[in-house]
Amino acid sequence: MGVGMPSITKTLAKRILPQIAIEAVLRRREKRALDLVPDLDFEPSALIASTLFDHSVIFAAQSPLDSDWEADHGAIVRQATEGRIGSAVSAGDRRALYRLVRHFQPKSVLEFGTHLGMSTYYLAQALARNGAGRITTVDIIDVNGDGGAWRQAGLKMPPAEIAKALGLSGHVEFVAEPSTEFMAGQQDTYDLIFLDGDHAASAVYREVAWALGRLNPGGQIILHDYFPNGTRLFPDLQVVQGPYLAFDRLSRENPSIGIVPFSPLPWTTMPGTNNTSLAALVRM
Numbered sequence: 162m163g164v165g166m167p168s169i170t171k172t173l174a175k176r177i178l179p180q181i182a183i184e185a186v187l188r189r190r191e192k193r194a195l196d197l198v199p200d201l202d203f204e205p206s207a208l209i210a211s212t213l214f215d216h217s218v219i220f221a222a223q224s225p226l227d228s229d230w231e232a233d234h235g236a237i238v239r240q241a242t243e244g245r246i247g248s249a250v251s252a253g254d255r256r257a258l259y260r261l262v263r264h265f266q267p268k269s270v271l272e273f274g275t276h277l278g279m280s281t282y283y284l285a286q287a288l289a290r291n292g293a294g295r296i297t298t299v300d301i302i303d304v305n306g307d308g309g310a311w312r313q314a315g316l317k318m319p320p321a322e323i324a325k326a327l328g329l330s331g332h333v334e335f336v337a338e339p340s341t342e343f344m345a346g347q348q349d350t351y352d353l354i355f356l357d358g359d360h361a362a363s364a365v366y367r368e369v370a371w372a373l374g375r376l377n378p379g380g381q382i383i384l385h386d387y388f389p390n391g392t393r394l395f396p397d398l399q400v401v402q403g404p405y406l407a408f409d410r411l412s413r414e415n416p417s418i419g420i421v422p423f424s425p426l427p428w429t430t431m432p433g434t435n436n437t438s439l440a441a442l443v444r445m
Contacts, residue, residue, distance in 0.1 A: 183399070184399060184400050187402050188391065191362040191402045191406050192406060195406055195407065198363045200414060201366065201370040202374075203370050203411055203414065205373060205417050206378075206444070207373065207379070208373065208443060209444065210444050211443040211445050214381075220257060220423065220427060234255075234256070234283075237283065237327065240317065240318075240327055241278075249276060249277045249280075251430050251431050252430075253426060253430025253431065254280070254430055256428060258280055258287070258355070259283045259284070261287075261383070262291065262294075262353070263290060263291065266291045266294075267288075267351075267352030268288075268352055269294065269351045269352050269377070270284055270288065270294065270296040270351060270355065271296070272298040272299065273299050273354075273359075274385075276304065276357075278311070280355070281320060281324070282320075282323065282329065286327065286329060289328070294332060295333070295334065298336065299343050300336070301340070302337060304319065305319040305335060340358050340368060350376065351377060352377050353382075353383065354372045354375070354376065354381070355385070356368050356385065357385040357386070359403075360401050361403045362403040362407045365403050365404050366410060366411060369442065381441055383441050386403070386438045387405055387408065387420070387422065387438050387440040388401055389422055389440075391405055394436040401438070404440075418445065419442070419444070420440050420441065420443065423437045423439040424436045424438070424439070425437070
C-alpha cells in the first residue's frame with residue numbers, strides 16, 4: 162500500500178493541478194470584469210425569508226411526493242433521453258427543482274437558460290401536479306430550431322415538442338431572446354426565478370438585481386452552478402466562478418441577502434456524489 166500511494170498521488174496531481182491553475186486564471190478574469198460593473202440596487206424585501214426555507218423539510222429523504230416524482234420522471238425519460246452528464250442539469254438537480262416547486266407551489270416561474278429543456282420539463286411537470294402555474298423559459302437562441310442543442314444531445318425531438326407530448330404546452334412558454342433584452346422589456350412578476358443562463362459574474366450580478374425587482378412577495382431566486390467559496394463539488398468538473406463571485410459582491414454590499422446551498426441532497430445527483438451546485442437566495 163505504501164508503495165502504491167506516491168504513484169496515485171502523482172496521477173491525481175497531474176489531473177487536478179492543471180484544473181486549479183486554469184480556474185485561478187478564470188477567477189481573476191471574472192473578478193476584473195465584475196469590478197467594472199457599477200453598484201446596482203438590490204432590494205430584498207420580496208425575497209423569501211431564511212426562516213421559511215427549511216432545507217431538511219423541502220428535501221427530506223422520504224416524502225409523500227416521491228410517488229409523483231417517480232411517475233413524472235418516468236414519463237419525461239420516455240419522451241427525452243437523459244442527455245450527457247455535464248450537458249444539462251443533472252437528474253438529481255431536476256429532482257430538487259421538482260421538489261422545490263411542489264413544496265412552495267409557485268404560480269409563475271421564470272427560467273434563464275433553457276438549453277435542452279431538461280429542467281424546464283420538471284419545473285412544468287411540478288406546476289401541473291400542483292394544479293396551476295406557468296413557466297417562461299428564456300434562451301439566447303431558438304432552442305426548438307435546427308440549431309438547438311437537442312440534436313447534438315440526441316433528444317428525440319425539440320423541447321417544445323417534448324413538452325407537448327407530455328401534455329405540458331399550457332404550462333410552458335419558450336422565448337428566444339438574450340436575457341438583457343428580455344429584462345429590458347419585461348414588466349411581469351414571478352414567484353420563482355431560476356438563473357441558469359450566462360454564468361459570468363457580471364451577468365449574474367445584473368440578473369439578480371433585476372430579478373429582485375420582478376419577484377412577488379415571498380418569492381425565490383435560484384442559482385445554478387454556485388460553488389461556495391469556489392469549492393470543488395465534483396472531482397471531474399471545473400469550478401464555475403461567476404455565480405459565487407457575483408453573490409460574494411452583492412452580499413457584501415447587501416448583508417440582508419443570504420444564500421442557502423442545496424448541497425448535499427439525500428439522493429444521488431451525479432455518479433458517486435450527492436453534491437449539487439443549486440442554491441437559493443434568501444432574506445436574512
